[in-house]
Amino acid sequence: MSESNVTAEPAWKRLLTPWKIAAALLAVFLIAEAYLAWRDQALIGALESAPAFATPELKLSFSKKIQYDPLSFVGRGARAGLWTWTPQGLELTPEGSKFFRMDGETIVSQGAAGRRRLSRIRERTTQAERQQIVFFYQWEEIASPTAALLAPPPTLGDEYLASAVLARSGNGWAVSSLETRDFDEPLAHLQSIASGVLH
Secondary structure, eight states: OOOOGGOOOOOHHOOHHHHHHHHHHHHHHHHHHHHHHHHHHHHHHHHHHOHHHOOOBBBOOEEETTTOOOSHHHHHHHHTTSEEETEEEEEEEEEEGGTTEEETTEEOOSSEEEEEEEEEEEEEETTEEEEEEEEEEEEEEEEEHHHHHHSSSSBTTEEEEEEEEEEETEEEEEEEEOOOOOHHHHHHHOOOOOOOOOO
């Protein structure tokens, strides 16, 4: 066979080797991931600086003369050292006074239920000047009343699903609604029991 019969390989075929295609796809993927992370950073920052998400309140109030039941939250709180039972009603312990205060005959919570952080965004929907996100988060710290009184209490290290709507606020974002069912539902149930209204 003469050399004149051998044709040179086209330049575009030399560019389409499997390794070069894989490298190009990897580069596109990394650029896209970097862009998404940069784009979501403002939303993550807004959510993690909102007290309603980052350090939610353990909103609870009940009469100090509530009936003592060792199986209810009253008994769980006593076992956790938050209060003691007396014939005159519940009395806060020094530990309990860190998280609750007396307001006349009512015991009122004060302080955060713990501290949470966003771990990853699952979905994001843009609606004009609003962003709706579905995300996973974790508890980094759980206050002792939260662990003792909620049924079931949150667990450190577990991921929980949540959703939020953020609206434009100046140059940034502000949380306009938030749903964290793992915390919201047990807290609502606890509030109903404490107020004597069971659903």
